[in-house]
Amino acid sequence: MFFHIEKGAEQPAIYKQIYTHLRDLILDDQLSKKKLPSKRKLAQDLEVSLNSVAHAYEQLLAEGYIYSAERKGYFVEDITRYIKRDEEDVPFPEELKEERMNDRFQPEATFSHIATDAEHFPFKKWRKYQQKVMEHHRTQLALLPHPQGPYELRESIATMIALTRGVRTRPEQIVIGSGTQPLIHKLMSLQAKDTQVAVENPGYQRFYHLLKNMGFPVSPVGLDHQGISIQEIRESDPQWVFVTPSHQFPTGTIMPINRRIELLNWAAESPGRYIVEDDYDSEFKYGTDHIPSLQSLDQNQQVIYTGTFSKTLLPSLRISYMVLPPNLLKSYRNAFGDWIDGPSGLNLWTLKYFIDEGEYGRHVKRMNAYYKAKRATLIRELRQTFQDRITIHNIPAGLHFLVDMDTSLSYSEIEERAKDNKIILYTIRRFFLQDYEMTEKGKKKLVIGFANMEDDKVRESVRRLASLFS
């Protein structure tokens, strides 16, 4: 054996050195004898303990480098040599490299419609209910969560959305997931690939891209002042329509009852038609009550309702749900009944108590008041700053609104300037899907989100926004 053991505290453990040396010799086919020395012999030669050699041999044995023959000793396996295709190591591609968070973009101002307010999240209450789960639900925590989420949480959600959104559902019909995107992905993966799909234009680009990527023929359908155009739906003749009737994304339109009935009646004409109602931020209404969901008006079980806790709690929590009509639930269970993903049981059980104990309702109510005030300040500041250069689509709902800005800048120029000035700002361009003729003339539409804006930075944010257009 031609190797030397380094002793000392800073050296690898002796057994590890023996293991490594022997392994490398075996892999390089440098052991002339197939039989290894006995443990005792090697221990003497290397001047180490028998124990160290025994440990090294055990590891080599476990990994299959050597084998033992009873009363004969240890023998080296006949090890195949590695094939390496390329002579040189391929370096990691530059374009796939990332930066650490700390080195990343820190905005000077944010008008994001995605991020919310974490400062007002009741972390203490959350921890309190989580503590309860940790104490009383260890059995559940040690198991896989139910593929649709715990039944008990689905009961709480069913009761809650019945009260606030008129949604008629049994707990069985609710599927909880890590986002509406993966839920819709699973649901749609069960539909024939030639299923015609219609989405709002402008609209939620993530659903659009998802459906396109899944291979469906997707028609972007235009909007009027009441929401999605029924006439255009009839022209593109889809089987599935994706809508945001409570607060159209991104225009903010609240679909009136008449358009809702027309849309439901369109679906009622054929049992193979479905409407996906994405109720992403309906919890926030400033001035009126909650408006009943499309699902609550549906007479024929053709509406799939989706809701999320991303807006009311935290986007990083990743808890959303969909409510399936019974026939879709059946095929969903057949396909995904043994599917294990979705949010952590710890968070789901915590959410159950959070809802049941009234904390969720109180939080939403508090946030409504808080966002209402911040929104009012923001609108006032925008009006004062931009005067008649701005038109605010002041629909009192949700966590964002549209404005028309009188500017000679193009959409690209606005977006570039925002980027250069470290301002997170989305124009409506992001939400126009294919085929849309976007005029560069006249006023430019901006999406103004206010949830993630710190309340003492409203004035400053508007000032920074103004600097883009000066």
Add this chain to the structure above:
Amino acid sequence: MFFHIEKGAEQPAIYKQIYTHLRDLILDDQLSKKKLPSKRKLAQDLEVSLNSVAHAYEQLLAEGYIYSAERKGYFVEDITRYIKRDEEDVPFPEELKEERMNDRFQPEATFSHIATDAEHFPFKKWRKYQQKVMEHHRTQLALLPHPQGPYELRESIATMIALTRGVRTRPEQIVIGSGTQPLIHKLMSLQAKDTQVAVENPGYQRFYHLLKNMGFPVSPVGLDHQGISIQEIRESDPQWVFVTPSHQFPTGTIMPINRRIELLNWAAESPGRYIVEDDYDSEFKYGTDHIPSLQSLDQNQQVIYTGTFSKTLLPSLRISYMVLPPNLLKSYRNAFGDWIDGPSGLNLWTLKYFIDEGEYGRHVKRMNAYYKAKRATLIRELRQTFQDRITIHNIPAGLHFLVDMDTSLSYSEIEERAKDNKIILYTIRRFFLQDYEMTEKGKKKLVIGFANMEDDKVRESVRRLASLFS
């Protein structure tokens, strides 16, 4: 107006009653006049406050039941009538109904290989690091998590699996998800639908069903005492092979180095071949060190490594990850770069500190010692109880082992008896994929999981197991 307002604390709010009455009259087309009375007039007629009427009108206006014309008053919209296809409501299908958890199956004994031990989970430490996240990472919590998981956690995982599993990866290559199932689903959705896939047989049935459901041609490939058969792989000629080399699921075989190299060399013959190494429970080794992963031996970037925190922490936590070679990472990012799902940011950031502060390593070490002792007790009890009727495949790794039971019962009979006696027990039948000729002669193979068995119930569990075979 032909309706009456009920006053009293137990009645709905007055504005709500006015709203509901008017809405129902409008929907039933029972308002003879299209013009509503003025707010003042209606308030007088109903003997309620002007405010209540105003509130009701606002809500009807917001929902689109009425419209207002300046200086003329409020008018009823022309509302389309609902189409209802079926005369009668369809009852919810019996077969889709569920029971509440409390009414569900409570096992008398469990040999589940899925559930783990939640009693020894360091909830206090978890809360401590979570508290840190709640205090110092509010910015991150208010945002969507990175589609691959926070870079900082990926750094921690990269370092950890480099040390324990020899995995060579940059943080960029790690994709964190809610389970290996959804991760593999996304990865495979990018491969051509005629991609030949091979899986171990017996093997992890969830991957098998997933791949079959996705439409891939899947070949179950047999095992010998070293793991998956290279000869059978060559015969079925797949492009992708799914294996569990650290601790074959469910047989427990640890793939020796020679077979590993043969498998890697098979892949190296063509750049379009990939090996998915599911390293689902490699953290648990009783007696030997961790065995280096297949990925660590790969010379050609053709191994996809998947790991999970389901076994070491809690299955209900739903945190797993995969390590992608750069070329697969590229196509993954193109397809899923704007995909939002995966675990909650709160849990991911907590996990980062849990790992970085050494708590994860200490927990795994403690659980190794704990499981080792429980496993030894269980094996002793099994031997004492079943004597020479049982052969234990005593491979000192993981959270389950196989036993051969000498019994005249068939697999179906064993499973039925277990069910009747409220014992969670899986036989190997569950993990045999299609085309497998399972002999009902000779000994029956049982999968004995011990992680979820309470340590003071080992003897009783074995006694209950014995009662099945008496």
